[in-house]
Amino acid sequence: MMMKKILILVLGVTGCYAFAGNTGDPVDFTENFVTGTPVIKSVSALAFGPQGILFIGDSRSAAIYAIETADKSGAGDKIEMKSVDRQLAAALGTTVDNIAIQDLVVHPVSKKVYVAVHHTDGTPALLILDGDRFVPVNLSNIRYSSIAISNVVSEEAKDGRGRPLRVWTISDLGYYEGKVMVTGLSNQEFSSTFRSIPFPFRQDEEMASLEIYHASHGQYETNSPIRTFTATELDGKPYLVASYTCTPLVIFPIDQLKSGQHVKGRTVAELGNRNTPLDIVTMKKEGKSYLLLANSSRALMRISYDEIVSFKESLSSPVENTAGVEFTALPYVNVLQVDKLDDERFVLLQRKADGNLDLMTVDSARL
Amino acid sequence: MHGRNLIVVAFIALFSDNLTGQPVVIHLSGGKAHSVTIHKAILEHYPGHPDSVFHFKITLEDQTTPLIGTAEWMDAGIRFTPLWAFSPGLRYNIHWNNRAVTCFEIPASESDPPEVNFYPRADTLPENLLKIYLFFSGPMSEGQAHNHVRILNDRGDTLNGVFLDLRPELWNEDRTLLTLWLDPGRIKRELILNREMGAPLQAGQLYRVVVLPGWRDRLGTPTRRLFSKSFYAGRADRTKPDANRWQITAPVAGTVDPLAISFDETIDYALAMNAIHVHAGKQMLEGTVKLDGKAKTWHFVPDRPWHAGNYTLIIENRLEDLAGNNLDRLFDSDLHHNESALVIRERIFQRKFRIR
Numbered sequence: 001m002m003m004k005k006i007l008i009l010v011l012g013v014t015g016c017y018a019f020a021g022n023t024g025d026p027v028d029f030t031e032n033f034v035t036g037t038p039v040i041k042s043v044s045a046l047a048f049g050p051q052g053i054l055f056i057g058d059s060r061s062a063a064i065y066a067i068e069t070a071d072k073s074g075a076g077d078k079i080e081m082k083s084v085d086r087q088l089a090a091a092l093g094t095t096v097d098n099i100a101i102q103d104l105v106v107h108p109v110s111k112k113v114y115v116a117v118h119h120t121d122g123t124p125a126l127l128i129l130d131g132d133r134f135v136p137v138n139l140s141n142i143r144y145s146s147i148a149i150s151n152v153v154s155e156e157a158k159d160g161r162g163r164p165l166r167v168w169t170i171s172d173l174g175y176y177e178g179k180v181m182v183t184g185l186s187n188q189e190f191s192s193t194f195r196s197i198p199f200p201f202r203q204d205e206e207m208a209s210l211e212i213y214h215a216s217h218g219q220y221e222t223n224s225p226i227r228t229f230t231a232t233e234l235d236g237k238p239y240l241v242a243s244y245t246c247t248p249l250v251i252f253p254i255d256q257l258k259s260g261q262h263v264k265g266r267t268v269a270e271l272g273n274r275n276t277p278l279d280i281v282t283m284k285k286e287g288k289s290y291l292l293l294a295n296s297s298r299a300l301m302r303i304s305y306d307e308i309v310s311f312k313e314s315l316s317s318p319v320e321n322t323a324g325v326e327f328t329a330l331p332y333v334n335v336l337q338v339d340k341l342d343d344e345r346f347v348l349l350q351r352k353a354d355g356n357l358d359l360m361t362v363d364s365a366r367l
Numbered sequence: 368m369h370g371r372n373l374i375v376v377a378f379i380a381l382f383s384d385n386l387t388g389q390p391v392v393i394h395l396s397g398g399k400a401h402s403v404t405i406h407k408a409i410l411e412h413y414p415g416h417p418d419s420v421f422h423f424k425i426t427l428e429d430q431t432t433p434l435i436g437t438a439e440w441m442d443a444g445i446r447f448t449p450l451w452a453f454s455p456g457l458r459y460n461i462h463w464n465n466r467a468v469t470c471f472e473i474p475a476s477e478s479d480p481p482e483v484n485f486y487p488r489a490d491t492l493p494e495n496l497l498k499i500y501l502f503f504s505g506p507m508s509e510g511q512a513h514n515h516v517r518i519l520n521d522r523g524d525t526l527n528g529v530f531l532d533l534r535p536e537l538w539n540e541d542r543t544l545l546t547l548w549l550d551p552g553r554i555k556r557e558l559i560l561n562r563e564m565g566a567p568l569q570a571g572q573l574y575r576v577v578v579l580p581g582w583r584d585r586l587g588t589p590t591r592r593l594f595s596k597s598f599y600a601g602r603a604d605r606t607k608p609d610a611n612r613w614q615i616t617a618p619v620a621g622t623v624d625p626l627a628i629s630f631d632e633t634i635d636y637a638l639a640m641n642a643i644h645v646h647a648g649k650q651m652l653e654g655t656v657k658l659d660g661k662a663k664t665w666h667f668v669p670d671r672p673w674h675a676g677n678y679t680l681i682i683e684n685r686l687e688d689l690a691g692n693n694l695d696r697l698f699d700s701d702l703h704h705n706e707s708a709l710v711i712r713e714r715i716f717q718r719k720f721r722i723r
Contacts, residue, residue: 123452
């Protein structure tokens with residue numbers, strides 16, 4: 001019994017620390033964190049990283065925050081809540097038409113749902129679903145680090161009446177293998193900006209900022225903005241799988257995403273008429289890997305990694321409605337957010353036919 | 368007190384026999400009700416009046432879920448600060464020991480209704496127009512564009528699926544400028560969307576952009592009337608802006624007369640204001656930029672008089688025309704005609720000029 005306890009302890013420690021290169025030295029990702037109260041002006045996107053670190057994409061401050069959550073491991077109970085939006089509005093003292101859910105993620109250790117909400121007047125809130133009630137994430141006197149993502153020319157330029165014009169809205173945020181990846185939309189130029197920021201953040205380190213292009217049917221290429229993405233391993237190599245505001249699903253080898261480069265991705269699918277993918281996660285099921293895609297006007301989709309790998313060509317000929325790799329439409333429509341609860345279960349935020357926005361847990365066997 | 372100088376007393380007694388004359392004080396700052404103080408006299412009438420605040424909660428009038436916030440005992444009573452400011456026009460119940468003891472209502476906003484302006488202002492716009500900017504007279508609420516902006520054809524019919532439904536919406540920092548994209552999937556040649564639905568606009572047709580009444584500002588005051596702008600769709604613009612073709616009219620040394628640049632086409636408003644700079648050597652000059660109404664002439668008035676000498680106009684390559692073509696690449700590059708966007712040039716383009 002004692003041996004088992006020790007073994008669990010050792011596993012627990014290795015689970016919390018990554019090993020740097022071949023040196024065998026454990027990396028404490030919070031080593032350069034400071035204690036204080038970050039002034040977070042907006043919560044545009046959320047992602048969890050190692051050691052339960054929560055990354056917060058703050059468009060209004062043009063910064064990424066990494067905060068220590070110190071959440072203890074949880075029971076991993078099924079997450080269910082009816083009319084989440086109404087419950088959030090009531091807890092925030094307003095009506096449902098005044099709130100917008102920005103992002104929703106599951107803490108990898110505590111298995112609790114973290115949700116980012118904005119008031120229509122722009123006020124943010126970051127909440128945890130604790131049982132059947134929402135509580136605010138403590139942002140006072142916490143350990144955190146941050147990095148500015150505004151290094152564009154004339155960031156502070158204002159119009160003739162002194163109003164700041166340019167904003168860079170974070171569209172998605174993710175952590176993969178020591179890098180925080182962030183995509184954004186400008187309110188001015190129509191372009192795709194992707195940044196890959198080494199983590200732990202170092203203020204003197206240059207972040208990779210690059211333009212990534214994709215072609216449609218081999219003829220016209222563009223660098224339109226990325227709406228959502230995930231990073232994953234395909235065929236033994238790390239790839240960025242990105243969906244664009246104009247529907248194509250495009251893959252990029254991560255090792256080619258170097259600063260200042262102009263990288264052309266491979267379009268592997270177009271996901272349907274007037275449909276924008278809203279969220280992408282990876283699912284493992286019966287030894288195989290899949291992408292799960294939540295869509296604005298299509299059902300939840302499942303796409304096999306094997307299909308993507310074997311689809312070697314970029315889309316090159318006219319096709320009907322949707323094209324490229326095969327996908328399976330799952331019997332879940334109007335899914336706005338999806339995240340992994342554990343290896344067997346996923347949490348979905350779904351707008352039901354009765355208009356309610358429900359949070360539910362679904363076994364991967366049904367996906 | 369950080370400007371918390373405006374205090375409004377508003378109370379509505381639910382149990383008038385107990386509470387007549389007992390105030391609930393709403394604290395306002397910047398037009399928002401950020402906290403409320405409930406006088407201790409109200410709370411003393413009920414059992415369990417310890418120094419603890421755990422018996423206290425506030426809910427929306429028609430809800431049971433307590434508001435997230437902090438409650439603390441002050442000399443006057445309990446001060447409750449919700450995580451978000453109370454909403455104008457809503458009524459809240461105060462509970463003490465699980466009983467509703469009184470309620471209060473936040474006064475509706477009295478701000479002037481917002482006004483709206485449009486960019487681009489030109490009467491003829493390319494059929495592959497990519498962006499429309501809406502300028503508001505004050506900070507607005509987010510998330511309402513989809514329900515309030517329309518493009519109508521000359522018969523007054525609403526065009527479906529014209530705008531990209533972007534969440535989050537693209538507002539500037541103070542939420543007075545909203546960027547709307549016409550659906551790039553419909554504009555971009557050869558995408559399925561483009562082939563099935565066609566481009567949002569057709570050359571030769573008359574259109575009207577309309578902002579419907581009811582779009583609430585930051586404090587909840589809605590637009591009261593309809594705002595609109597009519598335009599003709601002209602032929603598609605599939606050429607990059609060419610800064611070599613712009614006419615530079617240099618002012619005279621010793622004056623603060625404007626430097627004038629005449630574009631040979633209408634340039635995107637926000638980028639024209641933001642992505643063109645004047646340098647003397649390595650020094651960027653401070654000054655004020657103005658565009659004429661149709662965004663075809665750009666004026667720069669320096670803060671200090673011009674000196675005779677050489678200057679450089681620095682144009683960031685991200686500068687776009689109305690169809691999203693920038694100095695570097697077309698909105699959709701036709702690879703079959705050697706228009707590949709794969710060449711990255713310098714991030715800026717330079718034009719020299721001289722002040723005499």
